[in-house]
Amino acid sequence: MARASRKEAEQHRKDIVEAASHLFREKGVGRVSVPELMAAAGMTHGGFYGHFASKDALAAEAFEAAFRQMNERIARSAEGRSWEAARAGLIDSYLSCEHRDHPESGCAAAGLLDFPRDTDSEAVRAAYANGVAAMLDAIEAAQAEASPEARPAAMATLATLVGSLLLARATKDTPLSEAFLEAGRARLAEKSLVANPEGPAEN
Incomplete structure (x- = not known):
């Protein structure tokens, strides 16, 4: 069989990372086997270690993606x-x-929350922490001008969003699920947890 070109190898690697990014968010890293994710990427199990030294190495890249x-x-x-x-x-x-x-196409902060706590991989933990920091940057940039209050406000917003979403997923198919989503929306609408560029909200 002809050996893949460098361009093809790079595309295969991207396909594996993309498949892992979706599967890890959907099922959790620990519940996805290497054969399963390689099949999702359209490749055979044996080709995995030609691209990644370990599943943790893939997880770090998938988290970043x-x-x-x-x-x-x-x-x-x-x-x-x-x-x-x-x-x-x-x-x-x-x-x-x-x-x-x-969850497979949703927020990484929520979908990938469990694995950084359970793994010994510094690269995976760093990828998650760096991703959360970048997400906070994106929330600040999208919603507020720079101010001393902007970062804590963005952190409070992200914590409310992620917490409400996780509880809604955990209670899916019960009345509590949509109630958690609504409560999160109502809380964030009720009190500005993102710094208002026109000044702090009055109590």
């Missing part, structure tokens, strides 16, 4: 929109039934 996808989505949603519209759009799309039901 998943966070990059989410952060690009946040940036696109804010283009040409006011601060208020960008914030409202982020909350509504994040705390939606569609996002709850499709």
Whole structure:
């Protein structure tokens, strides 16, 4: 069999990372086998170690790809929109039934939360932490001007979004699920957890 060209090898690697990014968010890293993710990428099991030294090495790259996808989505949603519209759009799309039901293409901060806690891989933990930091940067850039309050406010917003989404997923098919989504939306609408560029909200 002819050996793959460098360009083909690079594309195969990208396909593996993309497949892993989706599967890891959908099922969790520990529940996805190497044969399963290689099949999802359209390749055989034996080709995995020609691209990655270990599953952890793949996980670090897949985490980076998943966070990059989410952060690009946040940036696109804010283009040409006011601060208020960008914030409202982020909350509504994040705390939606569609996002709850499709973790494979959703937020990396929520979908990949378990593995960094359980792994000994410093690269994976760093990839997750760096991804969360970049996500906070994207939220700040999309929703507020720079100010001393912007970072803590973005952190509080992200914590409310992720917490509400995780609880909604954990209670899916019960009345609590949509109630958690609604409660998160209501909380973020009730009190500005993102620094308002026109000044802090009055109590």
